[in-house]
Amino acid sequence: MTKEMDITFTETKTTIEKERASTLISDFKSLFKAPVLIANALPVFVGFWLALHFTGDSLLANSRLFWLTIIGSTILMAGALVLNNWYDVDIDTVMKRTQKRPTVTGNISLNTVLGIGIGLSAAGLIMLMFTTMEAAIYGFVGWFTYVIMYTMWTKRKYTLNTVIGSISGAVTPMIGWAAIAPSYHMVPIMLFIILFIWQMPHTFAIAMRKYNEYKVANVAMLPVVRGFKMTKRQMFVYTACLLPLPFYLGALGMVFVVLATILNVGFLAVSIRGFFAKDDDKWAYVMFMYSVNYIAILFLLMVAVTLPPIF
Structure with missing residues (x-):
């Protein structure tokens, strides 16, 4: 009887741990807005690829620079998206499509979210600085436009919020290109x-x-x-x-x-x-x-x- 209870307890514990792990993964996917993050990585890659094409360079010869650019820009974007979640928690609480975000459910504390957002933003920008300063500047412009100009200023007040927010997404190929060559x-x-x-x-x-x-x-x-x-x-x-x-x-x-x-x-x-x-x-x-x-x-x-x- 004791042995059977131990087995049941172990199985229950394992199930709970799996559910917690699944919830955590789901929370982080929601926090980082995974589909948006992936969608923004493509233009960075294309900008980098086309810069190689037009300068006659090769991807293999610039593999280290490639990974710095892709990972750095993705981490920077992730930081901006996390900060957007942190700031918009009051809106997300009301909107049905965002009510399962960890900032709303409380699965991840707002202080933790803020720390993650700032940490990722700083790490991504530093990584881009190891490519070219021009790429890093474009990265910062995208981050500043999305977090400050869009999220914190225009989103709740002006219909021009879409115009402002579009700048942050539009600079992504410029980041990739500028890592290889000047973007003029x-x-x-x-x-x-x-x-x-x-x-x-x-x-x-x-x-x-x-x-x-x-x-x-x-x-x-x-x-x-x-x-x-x-x-x-x-x-x-x-x-x-x-x-x-x-x-x-x-x-x-x-x-x-x-x-x-x-x-x-x-x-x-x-x-x-x-x-x-x-x-x-x-x-x-x-x-x-x-x-x-x-x-x-x-x-x-x-x-x-x-x-x-x-x-």
């Missing part, structure tokens, strides 16, 4: 502009789908303050602004220009459908999904067309 080149500048413009309809689509949550939390997103009609008009304008940009990247080849233009036309077509949509939530979801796939395909295409020939 048409390619990294165009990558910045593409990412900056793309984030507007992408974020507006999210804001439309989460309209009720943002309204309850008093977050000054454009759909909440100015309504869906104005939001749709702005989404159309921003997607239209993407149309000429591939032609400034002719150095990537005609295949890229043609395919990127097709992607842009599709993006514009989806935005136009919004003016005739009977179900705004359904259309906003389609717009969101197109925007996610659009930017991933576009940046992966940049890598694909610059791969060295196999033969």
Whole structure:
């Protein structure tokens, strides 16, 4: 009987430990906003890759610099996202989609979250300083824009919060490029502009789908303050602004220009459908999904067309 009780106790203890480990992993994934972190790492890589391509350098010869750039920028971004969670705990408590974050549930104390955010931010910036100072400056600009300008200043007060926040995401390819070469080149500048413009309809689509949550939390997103009609008009304008940009990247080849233009036309077509949509939530979801796939395909295409020939 005692032996059976010991076995049961051991099994129960093991189950509890597994559940705690699973919860901890889930909490940290939520705290670091894992999907956002991964999405921001891709443009850094593409910027680095294209800088190697246009300078005639190789990834193998710059492997140490590559890992410093990728890991440093990712850690810095993670720090910014953690600080965003720390500061926005009152909003996250109200919004349904963020109520399971560890800052809301109390699984991780706010002081601990603050310490993690500051520590990661400092560590990431220091790592970028071991690449080039220009890359580190772009990293700091992204961090400052997201944490101070967006999270702490404009998010709750102005609809321009999306414009401000877009700067932090747009500098990511500049970090990667600047780790290899000075960024006063048409390619990294165009990558910045593409990412900056793309984030507007992408974020507006999210804001439309989460309209009720943002309204309850008093977050000054454009759909909440100015309504869906104005939001749709702005989404159309921003997607239209993407149309000429591939032609400034002719150095990537005609295949890229043609395919990127097709992607842009599709993006514009989806935005136009919004003016005739009977179900705004359904259309906003389609717009969101197109925007996610659009930017991933576009940046992966940049890598694909610059791969060295196999033969």
